[in-house]
Amino acid sequence: MKGYFISFEGGEGCGKSTQIKALAKNLEARGREVLLTREPGGTPLGEALRNLIQHDSEGQAMCPEAELLLFAASRAQLAREVIQPALNAGKIVLCDRYLDSTTVYQGVARALDPAQVAAINQFAAGTVRPHYTLLLDLDPETGLQRVNTRSKGALDRMEREPLEFFRAVRQGYLDLAANEPERIRVFDASLDPETLSQQICDALERILT
Ligand code: TMP
Numbered sequence: 001m002k003g004y005f006i007s008f009e010g011g012e013g014c015g016k017s018t019q020i021k022a023l024a025k026n027l028e029a030r031g032r033e034v035l036l037t038r039e040p041g042g043t044p045l046g047e048a049l050r051n052l053i054q055h056d057s058e059g060q061a062m063c064p065e066a067e068l069l070l071f072a073a074s075r076a077q078l079a080r081e082v083i084q085p086a087l088n089a090g091k092i093v094l095c096d097r098y099l100d101s102t103t104v105y106q107g108v109a110r111a112l113d114p115a116q117v118a119a120i121n122q123f124a125a126g127t128v129r130p131h132y133t134l135l136l137d138l139d140p141e142t143g144l145q146r147v148n149t150r151s152k153g154a155l156d157r158m159e160r161e162p163l164e165f166f167r168a169v170r171q172g173y174l175d176l177a178a179n180e181p182e183r184i185r186v187f188d189a190s191l192d193p194e195t196l197s198q199q200i201c202d203a204l205e206r207i208l209t
Pocket of ligand 1: 012039040101102
């Protein structure tokens with residue numbers, strides 16, 4: 001069986017983790033071998049970088065250029081150590097964030113040069129690119145409220161960005177989806193989790209059969 005690479009994207013609090021787990025269960029119940037991973041992270045190196053980017057005090061003064069390169073480093077390792085081998089073994093890879101996060105968070109919200117961001121994405125990911133991407137679209141006010149409730153106000157470095165930053169993230173994602181409608185499908189993440197999960201499973205069933 002051929003491997004298939006699916007990424008999940010969306011702003012903070014859009015419910016990616018819940019939906020990925022539900023989809024993994026559904027696919028496994030249908031006899032598919034699934035590999036679940038995330039960005040930044042997914043490898044020992046990537047998880048250390050994740051901590052540096054999100055929580056470590058050493059990362060607090062990080063400039064946007066350094067941030068971009070750390071996300072890229074995490075991705076380079078994940079693509080080669082985990083994703084490509086899983087695809088070669090015929091698995092369905094479900095990845096919580098991938099290339100599009102960098103395009104949108106660093107290339108749009110941080111306002112780095114999109115052409116340079118694209119070049120670094122290309123260098124980091126090479127040919128390891130998602131076949132299909134689910135964008136869980138949610139207004140940032142609702143998303144940040146969910147994050148605040150979940151973390152009881154203990155926000156990480158990215159989550160402390162102002163609302164304007166997350167408005168730019170949302171618009172960046174929607175523009176990307178409009179440019180690549182074949183690959184990126186937008187889902188309404190304000191739906192209740194069960195309804196959303198059903199929509200996602202139905203969409204994937206059509207694609208994977
Ligand atoms: P999350 O995995 O809990 O959503 O947190 C990851 C954070 O890192 C989130 O704020 C999005 C951000 N991020 C980027 O800014 N660029 C990237 O390339 C990736 C993968 C994540």
